[in-house]
Amino acid sequence: MQVDAFENALFSVTVNPLLKSLIGRFDKECPKDGNLLLNSLKDFLGEPVSLCPTCRHISRRIAAPFYEFGSRFLRVDKNFMRNQFLNNQYGEAWLRGFGLLMKGIEKYGVRVPFTPAGPFEIVWNFTYQCNLRCKHCYENAGGKKRAELSTDEAKQVLDMLSKIAGIGLPALSLSGGEPLARKDFFELAAYARKRIGYVSIASNGTLITRDNAKKIKDAGVEYVEISVDGATPQVHDDFRGIPGAFERTMKGVKNCLEEGLDTCIATVLHRDNMAELDKIIGVAKQLDVRLMHFNYIPTGRAKAHVELDLTPDERLHVLETIGKEIIGLYLRAKEEELKYGNSNVKVDRFFSTCPQYASVTKELSQKHGEKFMVEAHYAAKKGVENVANFLGGCGAGRLYSCLEPNGDIKPCVFFPTNKGTVLGNVLKDNFEEIWDNHPLLWKLRIREDLEDYMVDGQRVGCGSCRDKYICGGCRARAYSYFNGNVNSPDIGCIHNKPLWKRIVGGKRVS
Numbered sequence: 001m002q003v004d005a006f007e008n009a010l011f012s013v014t015v016n017p018l019l020k021s022l023i024g025r026f027d028k029e030c031p032k033d034g035n036l037l038l039n040s041l042k043d044f045l046g047e048p049v050s051l052c053p054t055c056r057h058i059s060r061r062i063a064a065p066f067y068e069f070g071s072r073f074l075r076v077d078k079n080f081m082r083n084q085f086l087n088n089q090y091g092e093a094w095l096r097g098f099g100l101l102m103k104g105i106e107k108y109g110v111r112v113p114f115t116p117a118g119p120f121e122i123v124w125n126f127t128y129q130c131n132l133r134c135k136h137c138y139e140n141a142g143g144k145k146r147a148e149l150s151t152d153e154a155k156q157v158l159d160m161l162s163k164i165a166g167i168g169l170p171a172l173s174l175s176g177g178e179p180l181a182r183k184d185f186f187e188l189a190a191y192a193r194k195r196i197g198y199v200s201i202a203s204n205g206t207l208i209t210r211d212n213a214k215k216i217k218d219a220g221v222e223y224v225e226i227s228v229d230g231a232t233p234q235v236h237d238d239f240r241g242i243p244g245a246f247e248r249t250m251k252g253v254k255n256c257l258e259e260g261l262d263t264c265i266a267t268v269l270h271r272d273n274m275a276e277l278d279k280i281i282g283v284a285k286q287l288d289v290r291l292m293h294f295n296y297i298p299t300g301r302a303k304a305h306v307e308l309d310l311t312p313d314e315r316l317h318v319l320e321t322i323g324k325e326i327i328g329l330y331l332r333a334k335e336e337e338l339k340y341g342n343s344n345v346k347v348d349r350f351f352s353t354c355p356q357y358a359s360v361t362k363e364l365s366q367k368h369g370e371k372f373m374v375e376a377h378y379a380a381k382k383g384v385e386n387v388a389n390f391l392g393g394c395g396a397g398r399l400y401s402c403l404e405p406n407g408d409i410k411p412c413v414f415f416p417t418n419k420g421t422v423l424g425n426v427l428k429d430n431f432e433e434i435w436d437n438h439p440l441l442w443k444l445r446i447r448e449d450l451e452d453y454m455v456d457g458q459r460v461g462c463g464s465c466r467d468k469y470i471c472g473g474c475r476a477r478a479y480s481y482f483n484g485n486v487n488s489p490d491i492g493c494i495h496n497k498p499l500w501k502r503i504v505g506g507k508r509v510s
């Protein structure tokens, strides 16, 4: 039995009952001071908050020792917490995330990986409309008109999200289709920003004119992720299906940068553009933007191009290439901090949606005698290295979930939309009840149930992998390759190469 599995079994009978009752003592709404859960954290971190005598007593006598113990146990530095929660422009999102974490422990106990009482992030596929025809579109966007939520209905959804689990959603990403294709996009983005801690958009960039970049900024959107699928027009346009798209996309990136928006280029790497990887890294460096590598997942239109999927060796090459970049930045930042006491190096520059990135960066950093890894799709924060197994790689239906343009709820955008994957509808069903009880979500959250197989006398699969608590494999890829079985192995991982060989065929393995 792995250490984490043993810990889970132990937690459930020992500390969990105690923790649940302890958190229940300070998870209270005070008619005078508001939510004591969040107020007690601010009090612990030294922020002046108004607390009535009863709240002050509970905060100092019960909550503070709890936080002290928790931060020591997880080895999360108190200064780090203070900076993230109180001195950060995204402090509101961090605070809400913390509130959901605590309520998650109160509801479901401590587990690795852990499940908060609501998602930290929701990606909302805001529309089925799109002006491009990308080969890999998971939403199969564009073409025939399909029913979407009206402006008023979308506002109702945002009102609901702002109160999720009694805390409110920390982060919302508006995706698509092309989110800017909705006529009410700017109105809804501004409405969302007033209610959600952090709002970002994922766009193909072609509609981000100078004027629209300004409107994005004015709406309060914090972060813009723009898809760039090649470093040259030929490669990008071929994949995106419309000539001239590359030029307009790159103009969109530049317009965002000129407007001072936090900008990222996002690239789906596959067999036809993998050779451009180094050049794409060069583009990201030259523009000084973040690079997000998107895993190829055969779903939506990408299902018809499954031959574009990378082999385990190719995927490993991609992850090691970008992994070396982020570790190089980490080492530079560390060196500067040692020398000068601080550093301006931005470490969080090279990411991947492959959950194996945690495993790959862990091994790469170990070669330098370091303990650094990228714990989740966007997380590479110094100060939280020790919580990787709590964050746990794939966050589908656990740290994050997705909404369709008609309000259907799914665990992740990369799951196809069908009776088995739609968990309910955000306007018709109770989100919290779904989050607490849906069997598909609990299947995705329990790593002990991941499966493995015997292949040529060798046991392979995520179920027997030592890294399953920091990675877990992409559950959407498992779903796609194993006809809807979300516990099956992610065959794109180097550890599962014998399975890839068996399923996809020897000639595709390099």
Ligand code: SF4
Pocket: 355, 356, 359, 461, 462, 463, 465, 466, 467, 468, 469, 471, 472, 473, 474, 489, 490, 493, 494, 495, 496
């Ligand atoms: S075998 Fe599965 S859990 Fe292990 S590293 Fe690979 S994808 Fe992740």
Ligand code: SF4
Pocket: 353, 354, 355, 393, 394, 395, 396, 412, 413, 414, 473, 474, 475, 476, 477
């Ligand atoms: S299933 Fe998990 S790893 Fe795959 S894209 Fe969704 S959240 Fe990421």
